[in-house]
Amino acid sequence: MGVRHYARPVTDAIDPYALANEAAAVLTDRLGGDRIDVALVLGSGWSGAAEGLGETVVEIPLPELPGFSEPVVEGHGGVVRVVRTAAGRLAALFTGRTHFYEGKGPDAVVHGVRTAAAAGAKRLVLTNGCGGLNPAWAPGTPVLIRDHINLTGATPLHGATFIDLTDAWSPALREVARGVDPTLDEGVYVQFHGPEYETPAEVRMAGILGGDLVGMSTALEAIAAREAGLELLGISLVTNAAAGVTGETLNHDEVLEAGRDAGARLRTLLAGLLEVL
Ligand code: 8IG
Numbered sequence: 001m002g003v004r005h006y007a008r009p010v011t012d013a014i015d016p017y018a019l020a021n022e023a024a025a026v027l028t029d030r031l032g033g034d035r036i037d038v039a040l041v042l043g044s045g046w047s048g049a050a051e052g053l054g055e056t057v058v059e060i061p062l063p064e065l066p067g068f069s070e071p072v073v074e075g076h077g078g079v080v081r082v083v084r085t086a087a088g089r090l091a092a093l094f095t096g097r098t099h100f101y102e103g104k105g106p107d108a109v110v111h112g113v114r115t116a117a118a119a120g121a122k123r124l125v126l127t128n129g130c131g132g133l134n135p136a137w138a139p140g141t142p143v144l145i146r147d148h149i150n151l152t153g154a155t156p157l158h159g160a161t162f163i164d165l166t167d168a169w170s171p172a173l174r175e176v177a178r179g180v181d182p183t184l185d186e187g188v189y190v191q192f193h194g195p196e197y198e199t200p201a202e203v204r205m206a207g208i209l210g211g212d213l214v215g216m217s218t219a220l221e222a223i224a225a226r227e228a229g230l231e232l233l234g235i236s237l238v239t240n241a242a243a244g245v246t247g248e249t250l251n252h253d254e255v256l257e258a259g260r261d262a263g264a265r266l267r268t269l270l271a272g273l274l275e276v277l
Pocket residue numbers: 044129130131132192194196197198214215216239240241242243250255
């Protein structure tokens with residue numbers, strides 16, 4: 001390991017990787033020294049899907065771990081719950097994520113991912129709520145992320161860290177997911193800065209660029225996950241047709257509602273995944 005050089009100054013003078021190690025140390029300490037096997041980040045509409053995934057070992061409010069702050073979006077829980085899965089593995093479920101639009105920077109956005117990796121996770125499931133470009137995806141439809149387009153202009157990487165993103169979204173894990181639910185479609189996720197939803201023209205642009213799903217998370221986390229060597233699976237819950245696709249207007253309530261309506265399907269999907277991940 002050489003000295004890490006920063007292209008951007010870490011303004012709070014804290015090494016984000018060291019901070020993730022600290023958070024992981026607190027987490028594994030609470031697990032009696034055990035390390036986790038897999039981590040899941042539960043996005044908009046997904047928190048209900050985390051029920052019944054295993055026996056809770058510990059549940060820690062994220063602000064109790066170094067480097068995390070209180071999430072700002074209603075419907076985001078802000079805890080890490082570690083469950084023992086039916087397969088006997090330890091899964092860390094993160095509810096409540098820090099979004100790029102909060103302005104705390106990419107390191108804050110990916111802190112949970114780095115913490116999960118530092119706590120021993122080898123596999124990561126990123127979920128989100130998003131807008132769908134395909135009119136066939138009714139609100140409440142989960143879609144596997146095949147690839148992403150990062151339109152934030154930002155990266156969680158520091159310096160000349162060249163990370164390969166070919167197959168960043170593991171084809172093998174997508175195959176596993178389709179084994180659990182053969183009806184799952186795939187799509188390309190486009191991360192916008194947010195917090196405003198897209199204009200219809202921006203949604204058309206995303207489609208021209210090859211996107212199928214539009215959202216405000218996940219791509220930056222995916223980059224950090226690949227830097228950390230995590231095997232990555234992504235599932236987007238289409239909570240609304242993207243702006244202009246149907247002519248309906250968008251609001252956050254329908255996001256929460258789509259999650260509630262899709263709850264049973266998402267729970268079954270995550271439970272099935274955790275039997276094999
Ligand atoms: I939930 O339509 C959810 N999140 N950018 N666009 C973007 N983010 C979203 C959307 C959407 N729906």
